[in-house]
Amino acid sequence: MSKFFAGVMVLMALVLAVAPVFTDCQSHGKLLTTADGRSVSMKCHWAGVAEVAAAVPLGLAGIYALRNRRKETTRFASLVGMTSGLVAILIPTVLIGTCANAGMICNVLMRPILLASGILAIVASMAVFVLAREPELPTAQAIA
Amino acid sequence: MSLLQFAWKNISGNSLRSWVVAICALVVAAFTLFATLLLRGAAVSLELAAQRLGADIVVVPAGAETEMEGALLMGVPAQFWMPVEVVEKLAAIPGVEAVSPQVYLATLVGASCCSVSEMFMIAYDPETDFTVRPWLEKQLPGGLGLSEVIGGDYISATEGDDGILVYGAMVRLKGNLAPTGTGLDQSLFFTMDTAAEIARVSLTKAQQPLVIPPNQVSAVLIKTEPGSDNEQIAVQIYRAIPGVFPIESGKLFQSSRSQLNSLLNTVVIMMALIWPLAIVLIGIVYLMAANERRRELGVLRALGDTRWYIFESLLAEAGLLAFCGASAGIFLAVLAIYLFRRLIMTSLGVPFILPSPESLAIQIGTGLMLALLSVFLAALFPALKVSRQDPAIAMRE
Numbered sequence: 001m002s003k004f005f006a007g008v009m010v011l012m013a014l015v016l017a018v019a020p021v022f023t024d025c026q027s028h029g030k031l032l033t034t035a036d037g038r039s040v041s042m043k044c045h046w047a048g049v050a051e052v053a054a055a056v057p058l059g060l061a062g063i064y065a066l067r068n069r070r071k072e073t074t075r076f077a078s079l080v081g082m083t084s085g086l087v088a089i090l091i092p093t094v095l096i097g098t099c100a101n102a103g104m105i106c107n108v109l110m111r112p113i114l115l116a117s118g119i120l121a122i123v124a125s126m127a128v129f130v131l132a133r134e135p136e137l138p139t140a141q142a143i144a
Numbered sequence: 145m146s147l148l149q150f151a152w153k154n155i156s157g158n159s160l161r162s163w164v165v166a167i168c169a170l171v172v173a174a175f176t177l178f179a180t181l182l183l184r185g186a187a188v189s190l191e192l193a194a195q196r197l198g199a200d201i202v203v204v205p206a207g208a209e210t211e212m213e214g215a216l217l218m219g220v221p222a223q224f225w226m227p228v229e230v231v232e233k234l235a236a237i238p239g240v241e242a243v244s245p246q247v248y249l250a251t252l253v254g255a256s257c258c259s260v261s262e263m264f265m266i267a268y269d270p271e272t273d274f275t276v277r278p279w280l281e282k283q284l285p286g287g288l289g290l291s292e293v294i295g296g297d298y299i300s301a302t303e304g305d306d307g308i309l310v311y312g313a314m315v316r317l318k319g320n321l322a323p324t325g326t327g328l329d330q331s332l333f334f335t336m337d338t339a340a341e342i343a344r345v346s347l348t349k350a351q352q353p354l355v356i357p358p359n360q361v362s363a364v365l366i367k368t369e370p371g372s373d374n375e376q377i378a379v380q381i382y383r384a385i386p387g388v389f390p391i392e393s394g395k396l397f398q399s400s401r402s403q404l405n406s407l408l409n410t411v412v413i414m415m416a417l418i419w420p421l422a423i424v425l426i427g428i429v430y431l432m433a434a435n436e437r438r439r440e441l442g443v444l445r446a447l448g449d450t451r452w453y454i455f456e457s458l459l460a461e462a463g464l465l466a467f468c469g470a471s472a473g474i475f476l477a478v479l480a481i482y483l484f485r486r487l488i489m490t491s492l493g494v495p496f497i498l499p500s501p502e503s504l505a506i507q508i509g510t511g512l513m514l515a516l517l518s519v520f521l522a523a524l525f526p527a528l529k530v531s532r533q534d535p536a537i538a539m540r541e
Contacts, residue, residue: 001159025254033351034256042254100260102298102330103219108490112483119479 009062020048044106058084081125088118169469189325219327221250312349325497426522442538462523470515
């Protein structure tokens with residue numbers, strides 16, 4: 001069961017890293033034209049780039065939880081996963097944001113994918129954390 | 145060991161069986177909830193959009209009906225024009241109580257002079273308006289002044305506390321209208337004077353000027369006299385004024401309504417296939433499991449457990465799996481519909497509004513109950529069969 005959720009963490013890391021490449025406004029040929037005629041990327045593109053910073057630790061934590069057998073280190077990996085999931089949610093909502101028009105492709109597709117991946121990464125990391133709990137040792141009173 | 149602990153041990157003991165049952169419950173709950181939320185949300189949204197428009201008849205240039213519906217429902221910017229003389233001709237038609245013209249505009253795509261790209265904008269005439277004003281009077285008793293705008297639910301200030309840059313002109317966002325789940329939520333409303341001011345500023349400050357053809361309007365909203373026959377008035381308009389097309393409020397968004405009906409039919413057919421299939425699959429899994437566990441259950445009976453306890457434990461196991469699977473399904477369905485609602489709207493061509501918390505709770509409860517009922521129904525026969533077996537025969541076989 002723990003391996004399944006660790007696999008979900010790795011999968012969500014891949015989605016976080018790859019999805020923005022195909023779903024930001026720039027990937028659909030939309031750039032911002034400045035007053036002097038230059039074309040620059042919209043902020044959703046930079047939010048997509050920043051997601052890599054959340055995807056890498058999440059993916060590593062997932063791989064670690066998949067391969068590692070020590071419960072203490074698995075718990076630590078799941079904590080890293082939870083934090084990365086939270087950062088993945090904060091990037092398109094608070095830290096950088098996406099384009100202002102709710103109908104733009106970044107708001108229709110990229111932002112929901114990133115938020116869903118972030119939420120699922122947090123849920124999977126929490127499940128790994130719970131499943132990696134140390135079994136309760138019998139107390140002296142119980143043994144007696 | 146309590147009944148639930150015993151059931152949980154059995155669940156952990158056979159992960160493949162547990163996964164199959166839980167996934168069936170997940171699919172039933174997720175599909176039921178997703179379909180119900182979508183259809184209900186779309187129907188409510190269509191009603192709200194018609195109410196927000198507040199007109200008995202909408203008159204647009206002939207051939208622009210689909211564009212107008214697309215703009216109001218999906219927020220796809222549209223621009224079409226007809227001569228302003230139409231307004232006077234419409235006011236003269238018997239049964240018409242009030243007429244109010246509107247001008248439909250859109251911001252530029254990817255231009256730094258517009259802080260929101262491809263936004264649909266509606267300019268209204270404050271002298272005659274009877275659609276936006278009632279909403280404004282609740283929030284802004286003084287109405288909208290020059291360079292002041294009111295936005296749909298999704299519109300927020302992009303420059304400072306209340307500024308939005310439109311064609312190089314800074315307008316002040318004075319408030320937001322209640323959500324409808326349609327394109328109106330991402331539209332901007334302002335007076336004709338503000339539209340003229342934006343057009344004036346755009347000549348020097350925008351990458352492309354805002355062009356409002358003189359003496360032209362996009363649509364005329366009509367309020368009919370109480371007790372009059374709207375259909376008859378629409379026919380009169382069609383006959384009396386060439387080049388325009390009247391749409392009655394009841395027939396507004398007809399393409400979305402028919403889209404919704406076909407969606408409902410598809411959902412009913414899919415539900416009719418999925419539900420029995422899930423019950424049969426879970427039933428087969430439990431039948432196999434009951435056969436596998438005959439000896440084990442026989443031993444339990446021989447050790448003194450009653451038939452009722454065996455029956456109860458099997459149903460408790462089924463209930464636990466159904467609950468876990470259905471909860472996961474409900475979580476995924478709510479997450480998908482909440483996050484991907486705009487994608488669903490544009491893909492299916494129907495508007496959508498999120499339900500109120502009470503309505504959501506009722507729909508979640510229905511999905512959960514349906515999944516629990518499916519698993520109980522499927523597990524009932526195998527549980528009855530295995531609990532009635534004689535322990536001596538069960539252990540010997």
